[in-house]
Amino acid sequence: MTEAKEYVPPVIKAEELDPKFKYKMSKKHGAEKVMVCFQCGTCTADCPIARFSEFYRPRRIARMVQLGLKDRLLLNNALWLCSSCFTCVDHCPQGVEIAGIVRVLRNMAVEDKNLLPLVYKELAANLMKTGFVYEIPESRLQKRVEQGLPPLPKTNLKDVLKIFEVTGSAGLLEKVQTIAKVESK
Amino acid sequence: MSQPKYLLFTGCVIPYRLSSYEISARKVLSKLGVELVEMPEYNCCGYPMDVINHDLMLTLAAKNLCTAEKVGLPIMTLCNGCFCSLNETNKILKEDKKLREKINGYLKEIGMEFKGTIDVKHLIYVLSEDVGYEKIKNAVAKPLSGLRVAQHSGCHVLRPRKYVGRDDPENPTTLKDLIRLTGAECLDYMDETECCGNPIIGVNEDVPFQMAKEKLDHVRSVGAQALITCCPFCHIMFDLNQPRIERAFNEKFNLPILHYPQLLGLAMGFSPEELALNELRVKPTELLNLIK
Numbered sequence: 179m180t181e182a183k184e185y186v187p188p189v190i191k192a193e194e195l196d197p198k199f200k201y202k203m204s205k206k207h208g209a210e211k212v213m214v215c216f217q218c219g220t221c222t223a224d225c226p227i228a229r230f231s232e233f234y235r236p237r238r239i240a241r242m243v244q245l246g247l248k249d250r251l252l253l254n255n256a257l258w259l260c261s262s263c264f265t266c267v268d269h270c271p272q273g274v275e276i277a278g279i280v281r282v283l284r285n286m287a288v289e290d291k292n293l294l295p296l297v298y299k300e301l302a303a304n305l306m307k308t309g310f311v312y313e314i315p316e317s318r319l320q321k322r323v324e325q326g327l328p329p330l331p332k333t334n335l336k337d338v339l340k341i342f343e344v345t346g347s348a349g350l351l352e353k354v355q356t357i358a359k360v361e362s363k
Numbered sequence: 364m365s366q367p368k369y370l371l372f373t374g375c376v377i378p379y380r381l382s383s384y385e386i387s388a389r390k391v392l393s394k395l396g397v398e399l400v401e402m403p404e405y406n407c408c409g410y411p412m413d414v415i416n417h418d419l420m421l422t423l424a425a426k427n428l429c430t431a432e433k434v435g436l437p438i439m440t441l442c443n444g445c446f447c448s449l450n451e452t453n454k455i456l457k458e459d460k461k462l463r464e465k466i467n468g469y470l471k472e473i474g475m476e477f478k479g480t481i482d483v484k485h486l487i488y489v490l491s492e493d494v495g496y497e498k499i500k501n502a503v504a505k506p507l508s509g510l511r512v513a514q515h516s517g518c519h520v521l522r523p524r525k526y527v528g529r530d531d532p533e534n535p536t537t538l539k540d541l542i543r544l545t546g547a548e549c550l551d552y553m554d555e556t557e558c559c560g561n562p563i564i565g566v567n568e569d570v571p572f573q574m575a576k577e578k579l580d581h582v583r584s585v586g587a588q589a590l591i592t593c594c595p596f597c598h599i600m601f602d603l604n605q606p607r608i609e610r611a612f613n614e615k616f617n618l619p620i621l622h623y624p625q626l627l628g629l630a631m632g633f634s635p636e637e638l639a640l641n642e643l644r645v646k647p648t649e650l651l652n653l654i655k
Contacts, residue, residue, distance in 0.1 A: 207417060207455075207462065226558045230573045258414075258566045263558035264522035268532050275523070284414045294415065297565030301411045309406040310375035322378065325386060325639070330378050333406045337473040341426065344469045347412070347419040360566045 190247070199246035208278025215240040221266035221276045227259050231362035234259040236266050236276045243279060252287045255360045258295050288350050296356040303351075306342060309333020367493040368398040369439035369484070370431050372449065374595075375407050377441055380603075381595045383639035387624035388441055388486060390633055395494050395502055400436055402427070408440075410448040421462075422469045424452035428483075429475040437482040439489050443594035444562075446485040447519035451526045453483050485520050487593050487623065488529055491537050499544045504632040506546025507654050512626070513550045513587035514538045515578065515601070517594040518558050532556065541623060542591055545630035549591075553581045559600040575600050576608050579616045589619045589650055591626055598622060602644045619647035629654060 203209045221236040222228050228235055234256045242251050251257065257280060266276035287293045301311040308314070310333070319330060342348040377385050392399060409423030427449060431438045440446040456463045457479040467476055484492070490499060521532040530537045535556065542549040557578060560571030579601065582590050592598045602620035609615055620643065628638040635641065635651055 226560070226574055227563070227570055230570045259563055259570065261518075261558050261560060261562040261571075262413075263518040263562075265518070265556075265558070267523045267525075277523075281413055281417065285417055288415050295566045298411065298414055301565075302415060305407050305412070310379070311407045311411050312375050312379040314375075314379050318379065322382065325382060327382065327385060327389075328401050330373075331402055331404050334404050334473075337426065337475075338406050338423070340473050341419065341422045341469060344472050345416055345418045345422055347416045350416060357566070362567050362570045 190245070194247060194249065196246040196248045199248045200244050203243050203279065203282060206282040208275050209243075209282040211272065211274045212240060212243050212279055214272045215244065215270075215274045216272060217241060218271060220269050220271060221274075224265050224269050226263060226265065227261055231256070231259055234362065236260070236280070239283070240274065240276060240279060243283075251283055252291050253293070255357060257283055257287060258357070258360045259362060288354060292350075292353045292355055294351075294354040294356055295360065296358055299351060299354060299356050302342075302347075306335075306339060306348075309335055309338055366396050366398055367489065368400065368436060369489065370402050370434060370436045371399045372402060372405065372408070372427065372438045372440045372445055374440065374442045374445040376444075376595045376599070381598060381622075383625065383642040384441055384595055384598065384622040387622055387628050387633075387638040390637060391624045391628045391631060392489075394631060395490075395498060397489060397494060399439070400434065402430060403434065404430055408442075408445040408448045409452070410444045413448070418466070418469065420448060421452050421456070421466050424448045425456060425466050425470060425477045426473070426475060428453055428456075428481065429470065429477055432478055432480050435481075437484060439484050439486060441486050441593075441595070443485065443517045443519035444596060446483065450483040450485075451523075453479070453481070454526050485593070487516070487520060487537050487541060490541055496540065496544060499541070499627070503545060503630045505630055505654075507626070507630050508546045510547040510589075510650070510654055511550055511587055512542060512547050512589045512591050512621075513552050513555075513582045513585065514542055514591045515555070515559065515582075515597055517592065517597040518556075520593060521556070538591065538593055538623065542626065545627055547626065547630075550585045550587050552585045552587070554578070559597040561596040561600040564600070571600065572604070572608055572611050575604065576612050576614070579605070579608065579618060583616060583618060587618070588653065589621050589626075589647065591621050591623050593623045605645050617645060619643060619645050619650050621647065
């Protein structure tokens with residue numbers, strides 16, 4: 179029989195903690211109730227992603243927010259594995275919107291750490307170019323007509339670009355470094 | 364009751380690669396007396412941009428809502444993702460005065476203002492609530508008796524409960540009831556409400572493939588001859604990606620995945636060609652022989 183490895187708990191240094199982080203988070207739409215998470219683990223138990231990924235754990239994310247482990251959270255690629263199915267939101271006995279917290283953290287990763295998975299940068303680029311997140315080829319648009327479907331209305335691109343600009347998104351997208359793929363194991 | 368009238372919001376992915384859903388939906392809705400009006404102008408619902416900036420998502424969604432307000436008609440979506448962002452944004456901005464003021468600040472830059480005068484519905488709720496089961500039942504000319512199928516409603520047509528609040532997310536019945544109206548049997552299976560996995564496929568393929576494979580396993584184990592969806596993303600996960608899932612796990616499913624209006628359309632007497640069944644990746648040849 180092989181000897182079981184001794185469990186060494188990961189060390190959290192006090193200077194890593196941002197004690198005000200949870201207050202900042204709880205002012206954001208969707209993350210208001212992060213402080214009342216009592217770590218029951220319902221979110222992780224019911225999370226379809228956690229079943230197949232060894233390191234996506236919604237309960238841990240909520241705890242890390244409470245502890246103020248901001249940098250560890252924002253630099254952790256696991257953040258991008260949530261599929262936003264909202265099962266955790268509907269099941270939380272405390273009414274904590276875990277998926278909302280994850281979304282707030284993703285927004286912060288973009289803003290504070292300039293990190294974004296490549297796919298979203300591409301979708302945003304298509305949206306700014308065509309109004310749709312996919313670049314629909316001319317042949318497709320032609321096929322619509324052949325299939326008897328009405329032509330796709332043209333997007334008012336000027337307005338879409340204005341929205342990217344006034345929400346600060348265009349600037350954020352210019353700065354981001356992209357993450358190609360996220361490992362789940 | 365007056366005839367239901369909706370602005371059809373097709374979103375991005377349907378015109379991009381799933382016209383079969385739009386074609387079949389338009390056919391059955393027209394015959395059921397639902398009048399569809401084209402969006403005069405629209406853009407992505409905003410959903411995929413929520414990961415980048417929440418205000419961006421809300422404002423892109425609100426722009427579409429403002430367009431619909433101007434026309435003065437409610438929006439019907441075919442996509443669960445579009446339903447999620449448009450319905451949620453509509454409800455949040457109607458309720459949260461402070462947030463509405465903030466988003467209206469952005470919208471002012473493009474000469475728009477969110478007023479909160481319209482509603483947003485998904486196809487399955489238009490069918491169940493506006494058309495009604497009685498009318499659909501009466502429109503079934505060729506009951507699909509003997510056909511055994513299963514359903515996958517998908518997440519965003521049900522969750523989060525506080526914004527959708529129509530069907531029970533833990534035990535959804537709307538799509539099942541709609542399927543049963545066609546004469547087909549709708550089978551229960553394990554973990555029906557589990558996500559398809561598609562939303563993260565752009566960042567990681569392993570997890571979504573395992574999720575979808577498990578779903579296909581469960582659906583097959585109860586003897587379903589097809590899986591019925593009402594969302595283009597779920598459909599892509601199970602239909603378009605089925606050959607890839609088969610290769611990854613060295614399994615053969617050969618399970619046809621039909622958009623709900625395709626199933627209903629067959630029962631209403633439309634031909635497979637009229638419903639664009641030939642556009643499915645997994646060919647429903649056997650299935651069509653069964654209902655001949």
